[in-house]
Amino acid sequence: xxxxxxxxxxxxxxxxxxxxxxxxxxxxxxxxxxxxxxxxxxxxxxxxxxxxxxxxxxxxxxxxxxxxxxxxxxxxxxxxxxxxxxxxxxxxxxxxxxxxxxxxxxxxxxxxxxx
Amino acid sequence: xxxxxxxxxxxxxxxxxxxxxxxxxxxxxxxxxxxxxxxxxxxxxxxxxxxxxxxxxxxxxxxxxxxxxxxxxxxxxxxxxxxxxxxxxxxxxxxxxxxxxxxxxxxxxxxxxxx
Numbered sequence: 001x002x003x004x005x006x007x008x009x010x011x012x013x014x015x016x017x018x019x020x021x022x023x024x025x026x027x028x029x030x031x032x033x034x035x036x037x038x039x040x041x042x043x044x045x046x047x048x049x050x051x052x053x054x055x056x057x058x059x060x061x062x063x064x065x066x067x068x069x070x071x072x073x074x075x076x077x078x079x080x081x082x083x084x085x086x087x088x089x090x091x092x093x094x095x096x097x098x099x100x101x102x103x104x105x106x107x108x109x110x111x112x113x114x115x
Numbered sequence: 116x117x118x119x120x121x122x123x124x125x126x127x128x129x130x131x132x133x134x135x136x137x138x139x140x141x142x143x144x145x146x147x148x149x150x151x152x153x154x155x156x157x158x159x160x161x162x163x164x165x166x167x168x169x170x171x172x173x174x175x176x177x178x179x180x181x182x183x184x185x186x187x188x189x190x191x192x193x194x195x196x197x198x199x200x201x202x203x204x205x206x207x208x209x210x211x212x213x214x215x216x217x218x219x220x221x222x223x224x225x226x227x228x229x230x
Contacts, residue, residue: 033218042119042206042220043160056217089158101148101167101210104218106160 002026004107006092012113018080021110025074025094031055033104034067034077035091043091049075082114117142119209121221128197129229136192136224138207144168149183149190150208154223160206166190197228 005024013019025032030051035043046065048056051072060067064083069075079086089109095102118141128134140149151163164174166183174181178198182191194201204223 040222042208042222043218044220045217048217091158091160093160101165103150103162103165105162106152109158111158 004092004094004105006107006110008110009108010111012115013082014115015084016081018078019082019112021077021090023075023092023107025092026105028096029094030097031095032069032075033093034075035093037089037091084114087112087114117209117211117219119207119219119221121207121224123224125225125227127227127229130199131196133193133195134197134226136205136226138190138192138221140188140190140209142209142211144211147209147211150218151181151192152206152208154204154206199228199230202226202228
């Protein structure tokens, strides 16, 4: 069964350091999402891609976060510099298209701890 | 703006009990989809069900059933004869057609089923 892959699964870093997360969506899925999930809360959308283009990054803290999906397949989310408040689970999801009825398939997430 | 409220933060039941998880949503859109996801301790969100705003039929799938009522803006989820493996965090989510693909999640309900 096709799955969304993410790496690393866990990341511990010190504040002011740079971190990067990688996501490989299900083959053929045009839409890719990055979510941040703070402990005890639901996922919050950070950025949405349609192929290689950003569709929505309204909640992405652009002073320190960046995301790219250069070839419209896998994607990288970067934080530089990391802050204590960035500690969270970062989830990647993909769907066939950006439609309201499309099921999103989630990866296992990357748990980030900033010390 | 959209909002999803899951008022029950934590629920604890004994195995074989029935349990209902509540979800109340807010939107001005007339076309939208509602979802339920399960997040086990491993972290990956697993899709359970999707319901569109024009279909108020209740649905049963094995031990799971869903009650959608537009009049009260609720989309409740019932597990019958709960099992220990049902222990997880359950999220309700909303996607409106005017912002296709962008999910608004509730903060989740942590269900613990004790043997």
